[in-house]
Amino acid sequence: MASAPAPAKLTVLAGPTAVGKGTVSAYIRQHYPEVWFSVSATTRAPRPGEEDGVHYYFVSDQDFQQMVDRQEMLEWATVHQVNKYGTIRSKVEEQLAAGRPVLLEIDLQGARQVKQAMPEAQLIFLAPPSWDELVRRLIGRGTESEAEQQTRLATAKVELAAEAEFDYTVVNEKVELAAEEIVKLMGVKR
Ligand code: 5GP
Numbered sequence: 087m088a089s090a091p092a093p094a095k096l097t098v099l100a101g102p103t104a105v106g107k108g109t110v111s112a113y114i115r116q117h118y119p120e121v122w123f124s125v126s127a128t129t130r131a132p133r134p135g136e137e138d139g140v141h142y143y144f145v146s147d148q149d150f151q152q153m154v155d156r157q158e159m160l161e162w163a164t165v166h167q168v169n170k171y172g173t174i175r176s177k178v179e180e181q182l183a184a185g186r187p188v189l190l191e192i193d194l195q196g197a198r199q200v201k202q203a204m205p206e207a208q209l210i211f212l213a214p215p216s217w218d219e220l221v222r223r224l225i226g227r228g229t230e231s232e233a234e235q236q237t238r239l240a241t242a243k244v245e246l247a248a249e250a251e252f253d254y255t256v257v258n259e260k261v262e263l264a265a266e267e268i269v270k271l272m273g274v275k276r
Contacts, residue, residue: 101212
């Protein structure tokens with residue numbers, strides 16, 4: 087009798103701001119279409135080029151609160167002290183039930199909540215090669231104001247200290263290598 091396929095894994099990818107989570111995720115999306123990326127709900131405004139339902143579900147504060155009250159969020163957090171972001175539980179559960187490996191790209195507070203709600207989830211910490219390199223990446227991308235950069239760097243310091251809470255650390259020295267290491271941990275075959 088054939089054995090049942092191994093259940094799909096829920097993987098959380100977190101790490102400090104500007105570490106390159108977006109770039110690593112983009113690489114995985116492009117090369118590993120079998121990985122399902124959760125689309126979060128957020129109260130922040132869309133950036134140019136971002137589409138509702140693709141990058142995020144862009145919702146009002148009121149709608150977000152309703153989803154929280156109805157316990158529709160697997161986790162949620164206020165990120166960088168400004169906007170709320172949350173993972174929609176039903177969508178993640180649907181994909182896992184269908185046997186697809188799921189990747190959540192969320193912040194540290196969210197990662198902790200997922201581990202509590204689903205202890206079988208694996209947490210991967212994406213780390214920068216060094217602090218100086220992280221500062222360089224954040225300032226270099228030029229998408230935040232100076233005040234916002236300072237807030238994000240303060241958050242990054244706290245986030246870096248949390249590495250020990252994670253199951254694995256992947257250093258983002260080279261995007262392709264970091265991405266390959268992550269999909270391997272997710273059990274996705276080349
Ligand atoms: P951005 O505004 O640059 O798209 O995202 C800011 C931060 O929010 C990132 O660190 C990202 O990981 C985090 N984030 C995105 N979606 C979620 C989510 O659903 N839950 C939590 N806790 N954080 C999220």
